[in-house]
Amino acid sequence: MTAFVVAHRDTFGLEPICRVLQIVASAVRSCLARPISAHDIADEVLKPKIRQLFDDNYEVYGRRKIKAGLRREYGLILDKDRIGRLMAELGIRGVSRSRSIITTRPDKASPRAPDLVKRRFVATRPNELWVSDFTYVATGSGFVYAAFIIDVYSRMLVGWRVASTMTTDLVMDALEMAVWSRRTSLLDGVIAHSDAGSPIHQHPLHRPPRRARRAS
Secondary structure (H helix, E strand, O other), rough: OOOHHHHHHHHHHHHHHHHOOOOOHHHHHHHHHHOOOOHHHHHHHHHHHHHHHHHHOOOOOOHHHHHHHHHHOOOOOOHHHHHHHHHHHHOOOOOOOOOOOOOOOOOOOOOOOOOOOOOOOOOOOOOOOEEEEEEEEEEEEEEEEEEEEOOOOOOOEEEEEOOOOOHHHHHHHHHHHHHHHHHHOOOOEEEEOOOOOOOOOOEEOOOOOOOOOOOO
16 A cells, blocks of 8 residues: 555645545555565565566466476575465466366357346245256366256255266256156246256246156
């Protein structure tokens, strides 16, 4: 905050900046009057070295590789937290190898089902409105995908399915389990609502989609 005030006080003035930011001007003046600490001076010396390592390595190095590079090039041993803080102050960030999972891929070629809910997730009786979604869980052997159906009235999980692949059958099997678990003929008119992803759309259930079977 103090650095921001110092950078802009010649343009806007210290008092107006403090008033807008709702900080005490006297506290800023006190901070500016204090001598720069040795730690802050060391940080300013380190920043160009970190920036140089980052630029020289195609701007992909993260904290761990910057730490190894500082030790290799300059004989400096720093902890990763300090390096991460300095990288944040420099506005740089390493490239992550972690794989991002996208569970919703809208099919632009398919017609969009009408929104029967209008963001009003309220039900006055069981089997009036079901909401569905699916997500992923990281395990030691890879990602596992889970689909689930919830009755809005009771907040009960009425159907679910887990699989190692993200397919339409994953969500349809969860829906079929919900139909089977209710074991009732009063499903005519129940609305199954989901997002705009490709595996499942929103529609009124006038009849079970297929012969229901119990999920394993």
